Amino acid sequence: MATNPSLVSVETASGKFQQTVRVGKHVFLADEPESLGGTDSGPSPYDLLLAALGSCTSMTMKMYADRKGIPLEGVYIVLEHSREHVEDCRSCNNEDNRIDVIDRSITLKGDLTKEQRQKLLGIAQKCPVHRTLENRIDIHTTEVRD
Structure with a gap:
């Protein structure tokens, strides 16, 4: 355990x-x-995946805003997972040329300038879970017997 x-x-x-x-x-x-x-x-498992990305994104943006003195009062994020068919998909790892897509909509709360909003949205791309999901991921599986 x-x-x-x-x-x-x-x-x-x-x-x-x-x-x-x-x-x-x-x-x-x-x-x-x-x-x-x-x-x-x-x-569901995909709900948990989206929750990981959303919570990491919000935490990263808030941490950055606090450190830089940006008056970010809150972040509201909605995420949705889908699969899209891509005609010429060289990076697809499946036979039907489908890629996984996550749509992430971010609402920033607070009296923010246009520049602060743009910077915060850029920081969203740098959250650790976002980076992990965009990286190549190798999953190693081993069986453990009692």
């Missing part, structure tokens, strides 16, 4: 898709919506 906040453990729970997720002292359920055969008892 994970106790380090940088480690995540996931274990099958009840139902067709329900999972128990542990991150340090936090425990919550992940699931799929009823329309996909789940019980909708928690966010």
Whole structure:
């Protein structure tokens, strides 16, 4: 069982898709919506991915604004995941030439100048999760037997 906040453990729970997720002292359920055969008892895996990007983006922008004395009062972010067909996709790693797309809409709250808004939106591109998602990712899997 994970106790380090940088480690995540996931274990099958009840139902067709329900999972128990542990991150340090936090425990919550992940699931799929009823329309996909789940019980909708928690966010879906893609919901969690979008939540990671959105929360990291907001945290990074707020941290930057605080450090630079920018009067950012709040950030509101809406994210959506989709797949798009791209005719000439040299970087696609699938046969049907589809790429994953995340649309991120950011609302900045506060009395901000045009320059401050532009700088903050640029900082959004630099959040660590954003950079991770744009990098090549290698996932190493090993089986652990009891």
